[in-house]
Amino acid sequence: MSGEIIGLHHWFGSPPGRYLLAWEQERYDELVADIFGYHALQLGMPGLQGLRANRMPHRWLALGGEEARLLPREASPAEAPAVALLAEAVALPFAEGSLDLVAMPHTLELSVDPHAALREVYRVLVPEGRAVISGLNPLSLWGLRQWRARLYQRCGGGGQLYLPDVGEFITPGRLRDWLRLLGFELESISFGCYRPAAASERWLEHYGWMDGLGARWWPILGAAYVIVAAKRVQGMRLLEPSWRKAPKAAAAQVQVARRH
Numbered sequence: 379m380s381g382e383i384i385g386l387h388h389w390f391g392s393p394p395g396r397y398l399l400a401w402e403q404e405r406y407d408e409l410v411a412d413i414f415g416y417h418a419l420q421l422g423m424p425g426l427q428g429l430r431a432n433r434m435p436h437r438w439l440a441l442g443g444e445e446a447r448l449l450p451r452e453a454s455p456a457e458a459p460a461v462a463l464l465a466e467a468v469a470l471p472f473a474e475g476s477l478d479l480v481a482m483p484h485t486l487e488l489s490v491d492p493h494a495a496l497r498e499v500y501r502v503l504v505p506e507g508r509a510v511i512s513g514l515n516p517l518s519l520w521g522l523r524q525w526r527a528r529l530y531q532r533c534g535g536g537g538q539l540y541l542p543d544v545g546e547f548i549t550p551g552r553l554r555d556w557l558r559l560l561g562f563e564l565e566s567i568s569f570g571c572y573r574p575a576a577a578s579e580r581w582l583e584h585y586g587w588m589d590g591l592g593a594r595w596w597p598i599l600g601a602a603y604v605i606v607a608a609k610r611v612q613g614m615r616l617l618e619p620s621w622r623k624a625p626k627a628a629a630a631q632v633q634v635a636r637r638h
Contacts (some may be wrong), residue, residue, distance in 0.1 A: 389542040390425055393579035394520075398602050399426060401570045402483065402512050405604045407431040409566070413508050415478025421467050421485040421499075428481035428510065438462035440470075442488070467495035472502040482511045486553070487544045493556055500560045505611040509562065512604040515569070516547040520601040523575040540575050550603050562607040569593070569600030 389395045403426060410418075410432040418434045420426075422441060429437045440463050465471055467482075467489050480499050486492035499509050515521060524541045531539075541547075554564055572592025573585040592600060 393577065393582055394540075394575070396579075397573070397582055398514075398571050402426060402602060402604065405512070405568050405570065406481065406483070406510065409510055409568075409604065409606055410479065410481065413479050415504070415507070417477045418479040418481070419470075419472075419477055419502075420481040420483070421465075421495075422488060423483035423485070424461065426483045428483050429479075432479065434478065440465040442466050468498055470498050470502050474501050475504045477502045478504055478507050480507070480509045482509060484513055486511065486548055487513055492548060496556055496560055496562075500562065500609055503609040505609060507609045508565075509607045509609070510604065511553065511607065512602060513553070514541060514547045515599070515601055515603050516549055518571075518599050518601040520571075520575045521547065540577070550598070550605065553605065557605075557607045561610060563610045565606045565608050567606075568604045569597050569602070570604075571601035572596070572599070573601075 390399050406426065406428040407430065410429060413432060413434075415434050416436055418429050418432055418437045420428045420437075420439045424439060424441065429439075439461050441461050442464070463471065467485050468491050480503060482495075482499065486495060489495040496509075503509065516525070520541060524539060524547075527539050550567060550569075554567075557564060570589070570593070572588045573582050574588070576582050576585065
């Protein structure tokens with residue numbers, strides 16, 4: 379890796395980026411397959427087909443202005459992703475309670491205000507709608523190498539960043555707190571990519587045995603995570619005040635004539 383600033387989309391073309399992208403694609407295919415509804419939206423990351431295994435009749439890909447600008451101009455129409463609309467995660471052009479599923483592959487890491495983006499996703503989801511969120515885990519071997527490189531750079535050294543320079547990565551625990559604060563309920567969390575922070579495909583393949591070992595012995599230290607959260611809306615019943623009800627008249631006794 380060079381010492382220059384690496385963007386997230388450019389980094390996904392590198393050997394570790396392709397390795398992580400392949401793991402995330404498998405998780406999205408598995409997690410969205412059984413989420414039902416009518417309308418699904420993917421926010422960002424055209425290189426990942428987060429909705430391809432879902433069976434909803436209406437599925438869209440939305441990109442921000444910066445992401446749309448970074449799309450390769452030389453790609454053929456068959457290879458280019460089918461972008462339905464341009465939209466920022468903090469201001470979605472959808473009515474409240476109109477989407478059943480929102481896929482967010484690294485959307486929060488690229489957002490100018492990740493908490494506001496989550497709040498906007500909560501707004502557009504229907505009750506019991508799902509949000510599938512993936513991100514890079516700073517509490518991992520990859521995160522440790524990134525932290526050391528930044529520390530060397532601040533001290534005047536020549537540290538080289540391993541991960542893309544997209545600001546501060548969000549830990550799974552912090553994201554879980556945000557989700558609960560907004561009213562989401564965490565349904566599942568998956569961790570993956572336990573191989574060391576190698577830059578070449580040869581060394582990544584050499585340490586392939588660490589994926590199974592890491593998933594068993596240190597699962598929360600994977601380089602990436604995928605979270606599924608559901609929008610919960612508490613049921614509420616309004617009771618009419620007793621003073622608004624008119625008093626009921628007491629029933630009067632009625633004499634019944636009997637024939638002998």
